[in-house]
Amino acid sequence: MTHAQQLSSLAPFTPVPVRRRRDGWTRERQRDFIRHLMLTGVVKDAARATGMSEASAYRLRKHADAASFAHAWDVALDLHAQYRMFRRRQEKRKVQAKRAPSLMRRITNADKANTAYHNDMKRYI
Numbered sequence: 001m002t003h004a005q006q007l008s009s010l011a012p013f014t015p016v017p018v019r020r021r022r023d024g025w026t027r028e029r030q031r032d033f034i035r036h037l038m039l040t041g042v043v044k045d046a047a048r049a050t051g052m053s054e055a056s057a058y059r060l061r062k063h064a065d066a067a068s069f070a071h072a073w074d075v076a077l078d079l080h081a082q083y084r085m086f087r088r089r090q091e092k093r094k095v096q097a098k099r100a101p102s103l104m105r106r107i108t109n110a111d112k113a114n115t116a117y118h119n120d121m122k123r124y125i
Helices: 003-010 027-040 042-047 054-062 068-099 109-122
Strands: none
Touching: 027 042, 027 068, 042 054, 054 068
């Protein structure tokens, strides 16, 4: 599965149907949680950013109708890890470029793919 397919698979996830509460997991909070999880990679931080607790996020994930939500959760963590690796590679290249400027001029197909992935990530940030 390509990065673009992974990103697009996040958008149509089906929120977990839960009893409506003013302070509960609304559809919007579930979507915000997944978006923050993709950005931070930390469940506690994503839950806090949406005004919910980490424990309630894990309870929601275990809900009987949460398969789509759980999948989006896993994809968000995977995308965050891939994004971190991409950023590390960029930083490493900057250091290498200072040592040997000709390295910056060598753009491989892998670099182009990473740049396309980074641009896809920007749409969700």
